[in-house]
Amino acid sequence: MKLSLDVLAFGAHPDDIEISCGGTIASLTQKGKKVGIIDLTKGEMGTRGSSEIRKSEAEEAARILGVSVRENLGLPDTLLQNTREYQLPVITILRKYRPQICLINAPFDRHPDHGNASQLLVDCLFLSGLQKIDTLEEDGSPQIPWRPSFVFHYMQDRTFTPDLLIDITDTLDTKEKALKAFKTQLNVQDPGDEPETYISGVSFFEGLRARARFYGHMAGVDFAEPFKAHHPIILSDLSVFQDIKVRR
């Protein structure tokens, strides 16, 4: 039977998702939602580790977050482009999992792959709904067009003014466990023979918690993750807010 997902999160590199929205994903899976992670590249150009090591680290992080699937599209790290060649595998995966909600990279970030991934994904999220772009299921049957209803950009390194803050107070620990699964990339106490990177040290790891604390403060909870809505947010009424307890 085909697996449809509630939420599909895309990242340019394995660990983008955990860094930016790991707490949000853990909250969803703990409520029984079906979530998938799609890494566009294997992160083979990363300074530390290798694509094989990062693959096993990503699998462990996915297990900790409780996601239903994690796939890697194998697009070239540091060479992401918004071309039809790279659009087709993304469109195929969107049509395969038919998510209602997608989480994607920020439109602009420190690593150029993140902004390039965002542009590629934004176009694919539209193009995936076009009948005349032909893609196939794994069994060779034609895929049915699909567009998710909601798309949110997560914050990774550079900041933006968020439209949406998700309370991750109850899942911060799970997020940090998933981050620590990336042993060669994050929270590296002893760098060994490989060079340290912008994100490998303890200070970057601690900074992620500090950022969650900052946005939690903005939201009136302990810890939160920020998002920018790609489309205006629509609710059926305001009653959803009645159940949210915040400090004001």
Ligand SMILES: [Zn+2]
């Ligand atoms: Zn990245």
